[in-house]
Amino acid sequence: MKxxxxxxxxxxxAGTAWSQTGLTLTTSNGAQxxxxxxxxxxxxxxxxxxxxxxxxxxxxxxxxNMAEVRKITFDKPLSIxxxxxxxxxxxPNPASTxxxxxxxxxxxxxxILDAMGRIVTEQKRSDNEQxxxxxxxxxxxxxxxKDQLIKFIKQ
Numbered sequence: 629m630k631x632x633x634x635x636x637x638x639x640x641x642a643g644t645a646w647s648q649t650g651l652t653l654t655t656s657n658g659a660q661x662x663x664x665x666x667x668x669x670x671x672x673x674x675x676x677x678x679x680x681x682x683x684x685x686x687x688x689x690x691x692x693n694m695a696e697v698r699k700i701t702f703d704k705p706l707s708i709x710x711x712x713x714x715x716x717x718x719x720p721n722p723a724s725t726x727x728x729x730x731x732x733x734x735x736x737x738x739x740i741l742d743a744m745g746r747i748v749t750e751q752k753r754s755d756n757e758q759x760x761x762x763x764x765x766x767x768x769x770x771x772x773x774k775d776q777l778i779k780f781i782k783q
Contacts, residue, residue: 653680653692654699661690716773722781726758732773739772740764 653661663680672679678697681689717730729738735752738759742748748769753759761769764782771778 650702651680652699652701653678653697654701655692655696656698657696661692663690716776716778718771718778718780722783723761724783725762726760727771727780728756728758729753729771729773729778730756736773741770741772743768 650662650664653663655661661680670681672681673694676694678692678694679689680692716732719728719730721727729736732738732753732755734754736754738751738753739747740749740759740761748764751759761782766782769780769782771780
């Protein structure tokens with residue numbers, strides 16, 4: 629059974645990892661693999677395998693034999709204040725007819741992606757403006773605004 633190791637747990641192993649935006653994994657042959665796991669990534673471990681899921685957009689993931697992993701380094705630190713200043717809120721969640729984004733700039737490009745990472749809608753929206761989602765099938769979606777990803781459920 630796989631156990632998810634969240635960035636908060638990795639903080640015990642790598643300092644302030646939970647506020648990091650990326651990681652570099654070095655294998656025993658010296659190869660370095662770079663990942664951006666800022667908001668929607670995850671690291672899974674079992675007895676002999678490490679899995680890194682970079683983001684929800686494309687579902688990309690890599691597997692490494694634990695015996696081959698030599699070093700995991702977190703980089704690009706962000707302060708808590710910086711994370712809070714850039715926070716975008718989405719409500720209601722779950723939603724059935726519309727969603728609203730709070731904390732976005734005027735005429736921001738807003739993309740809604742399905743569970744497979746495909747863009748199902750793209751439009752310009754401003755802060756607190758409703759986005760119609762009535763035409764979407766029920767399921768889990770991701771809203772992308774700039775480099776931020778927010779998951780929501782369409783009922």
